[in-house]
Amino acid sequence: MVYFHGGDFLRGSPNSINPFQIVLKQKVIFVTVAYRLNIFGFFSSLDNEAPGNYGLLDQVASLIWVKNNIASFGGDPENVCIFGHDAGAVSVGLHLISSYSAGLFQKAIAMSGNVLSPGTVSVARKESATVEKVASAFSCFRRPTYKLLGCLRRVNYQALLDIGEPLAEWKPMVDIGLSNLSTPFLPDLPSRMFNDEYFSPVPILTGYTNMEDALLLQKEGEDSGISPREFDVMREEVILSDITVDNSSCFTNQHHIQDAVAFFYKPIPPTTNETILRKQFLDFYTDKVHGATTYQLAKHISKHAPIYLYRFDLKPFSDIANEGIPEWIDVPHNFDLIFIFGLPYLALPEDYPKWDYRDKSVSEIMMKMWSNFAWYGNPTNSGVIIEWDPFEIEKPGYLIIDRQNFSMxxxxxxxxxxxxFWTDFYPKVVEIGTKCCKEGVEDSGTDSIITTGLVNSLLTLHLILILIS
Incomplete structure (x- = not known):
């Protein structure tokens, strides 16, 4: 199992997790990978001099090393499972579609991160301003590029990190056409590549927690919800990020797009209850960013290989795990890692009794299913009496993991x-609402938004919006 850590491609370490328990109990070989992050891993000069995506190329180098050397450690180079969380899960998705990674792994696990989610990759057009900002921040000439890079190499590494981090959202980018010396790591937007069925058809296990982003709504010193005004503004801002384009003269019919989303997610019956509105906003955001993209990925993969989906709803029984977490939050980001890596068994001696025996039992099951998948491509192949069916388009299914049971x-x-709604109807609404724009809407994580053909349903949409307004 080759693990790519998370951290939004900005920070993180392979030492952030301890795989001792899963290695001890499940007899797997666990490889953790360090890869360049931040400006060091994802700066691009947009030409041959520095095409970019160095962090991802580091990951490829690790997979090549595993293929060439893992047999010496008792591993099977033909039974490699790549495994990632957060940005590591996005990395897993990128390896599915990159020619650099083809044949270097046979299975993939992506937790709490999805390559089809909005804004996971950038494009060269958006990064041109970043190069200018970097040159200006370090008093370097922008051109010729070799002088820019020579200047940056003379800057202290800590200064590069401290000053460079806030200049951009450092992340993977579509690098086709940037270099005539090397093959691009990512030749197109992920959604287009999945649409064109350009990916490695390997078994996949993927999912998310039921409140991935709940901690972002936590208000310091209080446990209040969100007001009706906050609910509307936050929802509208999320949608606005999908339809904002660089061309300031571009006209977008934002109101029709916002109305369609508001109709689907407005509380019925109407309410001013801030707790209900907080839950409603979390459902909206989780459906859009995590649920729909996981569902869309499954629809692509399931035509060619088994894919197992899960949603992790199990709040830890142990008070030590929930310390500092408001009661209303079920399972936020990172809490699934508690069970996957056997944290209840890794506690300090003085904390060990504080872990509930039920958390230890759940951790045993999770480690067994994840290692089953790494071994056999099926999470319930042996030692687990749980029904977990692979996703099928005609019979879509997620394993729901909660305090009562593990059930489909x-x-x-x-x-x-x-x-x-998010993968089919909403992209059509966006395409119609932005049809006057000269530049297409960038990748939002769903396949339909970037379809080049015009949608012929403007009249139908207009009638629908009249009926729901």
């Missing part, structure tokens, strides 16, 4: 209609 989803537990 029902329509009451998973809102498939919301996923279809």
């Amino acid at each position: 989803s029902t329509p009451e537990r998973i809102n498939y209609r919301a996923f279809e």
Whole structure:
């Protein structure tokens, strides 16, 4: 199992997790990878001199090393499972579609991160301003590029990090055409590549927690919800980020787009209850960013290979794990790692009794399923009496992991209609609402937004919006 750590491609370390328990109990070989981050890993001069994506190329180098050397450690170079969380999960998705990584792994696990989520990759047009900012920040000439790089190499590494980090959102980018000396790591937007079925058809296990982003709504010193005004403003800002384009003269019919989303997610019956509105906003954001993109990925992969989906709803039983977390938050970002890496067994001697035996039991099951998948491509292949069916388009299913049991989803537990809204209807609304723009809407994580053909349903949409307004 080759693990790529998270941290938004800005920070993180392979030492951030301790795989001792999963290695001890499941007899797997666990490889953690250090890769360049921040400006060091994702700066690009947009030409041959520094095409970019160095952090991802570091990951490829690690996979090549594993393929060439893991047999010496008792491993099987033909049974490699890449495994990532957060940005590491996005990395896993990028390796699925990059020719650099093809054949270097046979299975993939992506936790709490999805390559189809909005804004996971950038494009060269957006990075041109970043190069100018970097040159200006360090008093370097922008051109010729070799002088810019020579100047940057003379800057102290800590200064590069401290000054360079806030200059841009450092992340992977589409690098086709940037270099005539090397093959691009990412030749197109991920959604387009999945649409064109350009990916490695390997078994995949992927999912997310039920409140990935809940901590972002936590208000210091209080446990209040969000007001109706906050609910509307935050929802509108999320949608606005999808339809904002660089061309300031571009006209977008923002109101029709916002109305369509508001209709789907407005509380019925209307309410001013701030707790209900907070939950409603979390459902909206989780459906859009995590649920729909996972669903869309599954629709692509399931045609060619088994894909197992899960949603982690199990709040730890142990008070030590929930310390400092408001009662209303179920399972926020990172809390699934508690169980995957056997944290209840890794506690300090004085803390060991503070872990509930039920958390230890759940951790045993999770480690077994994850290692089963790494071994066999099936999480319930042996030693687990749990039904976990692979996703099928005609029979979509998630394993719901909660305090009661581990069971396949029902329509009451998973809102498939919301996923279809985000992956099918919403992209058409956006395309119509931005049809006057000269520049296309960038990748939002769903396949339909970047379809080049014009949608012929403007009249139908207009009638629908009249009916729902």
